[in-house]
Amino acid sequence: MQEKDFINAQDFILACKMDWTKSKYSSLRERFFEKQSNSDAILSVSDVEKLFEDDLDYQIFGWFERHLQKMKYSGRYGLIPFHKERKDELVDQIKDIEIDESENFQLPEYYTSIDIHQHPGGIWSDANAGFVYERGARSTTPMLGRNHRDLHFRLAEDLISNDAVTDQKLTILDMGCGFGKSTRPIAEVFPKAQVIGIDLTEPCLKLAELENRKNGISNIKYKRSNACQTELEDNSVDISTSTMLLHEMPPSHMNRMFSETFRLLKPGGRAVHLDFWKLRDSFDRFIFEGHSWRNNEPFMRPLLKMNLVDVLEKIGFSEIKISAFQEAEHIDPENCPFWRFPWTKIEMMKPI
């Protein structure tokens, strides 16, 4: 496959996704409010399902959500066949990189049982999976176009609690760091901090380390470790973060991860997770519980239903704040007429 054909085909798929994002979603949303007799009523997902039963536009919407992602990864011009043809050349770049690993590290079974977000083989099973994931992530959130700088830098800058903090030698943990897309902005905003990025997938961590070496980044250390069992010392971390991690964990593991965070945070330390949770209305709940199924992200649905405040309070966290997160200046989370992830910032503190 020639790269130019791959690029043109992926542009076509992204153009279809943009139409789906702006036109298909918006028209369904408008129809929902027309169908709903009492606009203030809170409907259950099954109530909304009934409203859209036998609705052809909803069927088309669902089909495109599933299949545009499938085409992106597995179609003739998909990320998988494109990178498979270039595997030797790509893997050669990371073959000498060694990543530290926790003792007795094992991939959890929930992680290997499903090809999350329709990535065949997942982001862990193939040596070039990090390259596939990195390329795919450039168009994960269509409203941001090909530039994800906004999202991750906004979170990193949001971590600054006062003017002095960026000058302190903090220890910051980025859980589920993948190939370092969320970690590098944190390291840039906190140049004196020691940033630790942990993830389950070795191919992604190797790619993250490759970026460290290419860009001379010296304040990030990557480690292959489970966020439920980091092996970091008690009371050793000032700030713990994650981006798009919670919705990829079963509730039982998420509870363990929150408890682990509580253990390793210093008293007064904060945890900030960026994920999908706060939904503005019944229609969006229907759409995102459906997305969980259609896009092979089965743990998004239980996350959306979880009483997070209750869970976090039971562990002992205080100052729990959950708020909609504006991923870019031009997007208004409450009034956006187009499909967008329900970005939510979940903050908490370990009491002093």
Next chain:
Amino acid sequence: MNKKIDRQQQEQVFFKDTANDRILAFSMALATELWVTKCRVHSLEKLLLERQVLSKEELEAIPSNEERQQRQTELDEFTKNLMKTLEGQTASVSPDDETLERFK
């Protein structure tokens, strides 16, 4: 021991008649091919005309039999990929009820 993964699963169905799911997949694969080809033709014709290698009339000439035979292997692959969309198979492993129950 980890559960054996079944990589050959039936694709999700969105329409009342599954035929529509498969025909739409076929159409979208075809549309992708069309766009890729249009991009190639556009850039090639632009270069040929700009450099005065070919005239407009030459660009519109019909293909010879020899030219068509040379393309046969590529045509076979093109067709195979289109036809595969009609099989209704997933490319990625989706969660089954048992997995969801175990990790809820």
